[in-house]
Amino acid sequence: MKKILFIEDEPTLQKTVGDILKQESYETISALDGETGLRLAKSEKPDLILLDLILPKMHGFEVLKELKISPETKEIPVIILTNLERMEDVDKAIELGATTYLVKTQYEIKGVIEKIKKAIGEPR
Amino acid sequence: MGIIIILTAIFSFLVSNRYIDDPGIVALIVFIITSILFIIVFIITRSFERLAEASRMKSEFINIISHQLRSPLTNIKWTFELLTSKEITASKGKTEEYFDNVKENIARMMELIDDLLIVSKIEQGSFPIMKKEIFLEEQVEELVFRFKVFAEASNIKLSFNPQKKLPKIFGDSSLLKLVIENLIDNAIHYTPGGGRVEIRLRQEKEKIIFEIEDSGFGIPEKEQKYIFRKFFRAENIQKKQPRGTGLGLYVCKSIINRSGGKIWFKSKEGKGTTFYFTHPIK
Numbered sequence: 001m002k003k004i005l006f007i008e009d010e011p012t013l014q015k016t017v018g019d020i021l022k023q024e025s026y027e028t029i030s031a032l033d034g035e036t037g038l039r040l041a042k043s044e045k046p047d048l049i050l051l052d053l054i055l056p057k058m059h060g061f062e063v064l065k066e067l068k069i070s071p072e073t074k075e076i077p078v079i080i081l082t083n084l085e086r087m088e089d090v091d092k093a094i095e096l097g098a099t100t101y102l103v104k105t106q107y108e109i110k111g112v113i114e115k116i117k118k119a120i121g122e123p124r
Numbered sequence: 125m126g127i128i129i130i131l132t133a134i135f136s137f138l139v140s141n142r143y144i145d146d147p148g149i150v151a152l153i154v155f156i157i158t159s160i161l162f163i164i165v166f167i168i169t170r171s172f173e174r175l176a177e178a179s180r181m182k183s184e185f186i187n188i189i190s191h192q193l194r195s196p197l198t199n200i201k202w203t204f205e206l207l208t209s210k211e212i213t214a215s216k217g218k219t220e221e222y223f224d225n226v227k228e229n230i231a232r233m234m235e236l237i238d239d240l241l242i243v244s245k246i247e248q249g250s251f252p253i254m255k256k257e258i259f260l261e262e263q264v265e266e267l268v269f270r271f272k273v274f275a276e277a278s279n280i281k282l283s284f285n286p287q288k289k290l291p292k293i294f295g296d297s298s299l300l301k302l303v304i305e306n307l308i309d310n311a312i313h314y315t316p317g318g319g320r321v322e323i324r325l326r327q328e329k330e331k332i333i334f335e336i337e338d339s340g341f342g343i344p345e346k347e348q349k350y351i352f353r354k355f356f357r358a359e360n361i362q363k364k365q366p367r368g369t370g371l372g373l374y375v376c377k378s379i380i381n382r383s384g385g386k387i388w389f390k391s392k393e394g395k396g397t398t399f400y401f402t403h404p405i406k
Contacts, residue, residue, distance in 0.1 A: 012199040012225040016206050023212060054191070083194040104198040109205045110212070 002120055003027045005046035007037030007063065008081070009055050017050070020113055026120075034058025038066055041073050048120040051098075053082040053089065061092060068097040077119050081112065125165045133158045181354075192236050192369055196229035203229075239371045242302070243354065246378045253382055258297045260332055260403070261286045261325055264304060268323065271308050279317035282308075286325040293332055293405050299379045300403070306372040307336050307399050313368075314361055315340035315396070331385070331402045342393040351389070352377040360393065376401070 004026050008014055014030045021028045029044055031037035034055040041049060041063075049067065053060030060080065067073045077099040082089075085103045093101050099119055102112060136157045140150045203222050206212055245251035268284045275282035311321040319339040326333050343351055343358050350356045357370040380387040384404045391397035 010195060010199060012203065012229060015221070015225065016199075016202050019218065020206065020212050083191055083198065105194050105201070109202040110209070 001025060001027045002048070003029065003044065003046040004048045004050060004116070004120065005029045005031065005037065005040055005044060006050045007031045007034065007055065007060070008050070008052040009033060010052075016109065017112070020109065021116070024113065024117075026116075032056070034060065034063045038063050041067055041076065042070065045072070046076060048116065049076055049078045050081050050116070051078055053080060053084050053093075061096065064093065064096045064098060079115065079119055125169075129158060129161050129165065132161055188369055189236075189240070193233060196232045199229045200226050236369065239369060239375060242375050243371055246375070251378075251382070253296045253299065255294050255296055257292050258295055258300070259292050260295070260300065260334075261290050263297065263301060264323060264325060264334070267301065267304055267308060271312065275312050275321065278312060278315075280312055280315050281320040282312065282323075283320070284323045284325075287327060290325060290327055290332065291405055293403055295383055295403055296379075299383070303376045303379050303401065304334070306376050307334075307401075310372060311336050311338040311340065311397075311399075314338065319396075327405075328402075330406070331404050334401050334403070335398060337396065337398040339396040342395050342397055343389070343391040344393045348389075348391060352387075 004021055006014060006018060006021075006028055008017075008030070009032050011032070014032070018028045018030060029040055029046060031040050035057040037049075037051070037055070038058065040046075051060050051063060055063070060082065064078060064080075067076065067078060074097075078097070080093045080098045080101045081104060082102075083104050085106075090101050100115055102115060104112075107115075133154055137150065137154045140153045144150050144153070203226050207219065207222055242251065264284060264286070268282060272282055308321070308323070315321060315338045321336065321338045324335040324337075326335075341360055344360055347356075347358045351358070352373050354371060354374040356374075357368055361368075377387050380401045380403070385402040387399070387401040389397055389399045
């Protein structure tokens with residue numbers, strides 16, 4: 001089963017997105033802050049990381065930077081899922097190595113799931 | 125602007141030198157003209173700075189508000205999509221949980237809008253104070269009871285110790301409730317698990333003093349002077365708790381000042397903070 005790490009401080013989103021991913025037969029691990037997210041990324045080696053930017057303890061950009069520096073996590077695709085939509089944020093995320101940048105309000109939940117499937121492939 | 129001042133000084137020197145014989149008076153005229161120019165430049169620069177500051181605050185405001193409103197909105201939107209989708213089915217036992225989530229997110233949005241409305245009223249100088257006789261101790265008690273669940277969920281000990289036989293006060297119950305709510309909410313949010321928040325209420329001469337002490341993160345010394353400013357959030361707090369508008373303490377200060385009281389705090393980074401406010405009894 002393919003493993004997805006969801007780093008997001010909104011418990012509601014953890015629940016809705018997490019539930020759907022489980023139904024789609026993905027294994028999900030959740031982290032409610034940046035620090036925990038980074039730690040879990042290193043220990044759990046997920047197949048994909050969904051990352052919010054405004055996070056407690058450690059900003060999403062810092063998490064992304066660390067992920068892309070560390071040899072054990074740099075190959076894992078990272079989808080940014082946030083409500084920040086300034087061009088400079090998008091550019092920075094892509095420059096730091098994010099695979100996709102999604103602005104939450106612009107997507108239906110179905111659309112987000114499709115993007116995830118596209119980035120990770122069908123669940124094994 | 126500097127070049128204009130220098131040129132004007134040289135020009136006025138040449139002109140007055142030509143028509144006036146006394147070098148003392150020439151120097152005086154050059155000095156007066158240059159000073160007037162300096163003052164004008166200073167005033168213009170200051171107004172530009174103020175304009176820039178106002179515009180910066182405005183765009184920061186829009187940025188904060190849109191993010192703060194969008195988060196609960198996305199939560200509601202996606203939860204409803206999940207509940208109504210034909211392709212994705214929410215597991216039966218969970219429907220209630222999803223509705224609770226929606227309710228909680230709507231409350232979050234309403235809270236933010238309430239804060240914004242109060243701020244806008246404060247700005248316009250038009251928020252009425254409806255004073256009546258209230259028993260502050262009872263009001264604090266109620267709020268402490270309401271926040272207890274939240275404190276326990278964060279593993280924080282919340283306690284209330286009022287002095288005995290406190291008198292009733294003459295004040296605006298809903299505004300005072302807002303102040304106390306804000307202070308308790310901050311204290312719990314900015315205290316790590318295992319910590320404590322203690323509220324005390326006592327009388328001193330003709331006023332009541334409310335104190336709330338926490339064993340939290342504290343406010344860095346260099347940022348303490350900004351803490352009651354609109355939209356200001358201390359740096360250490362932003363990292364630990366990204367949600368928050370930076371409006372709460374500004375609202376508290378405006379309300380307490382209007383009610384004839386004072387609000388202040390003592391804080392040490394890493395040790396905790398105590399907020400105090402006073403309210404006249406009559």
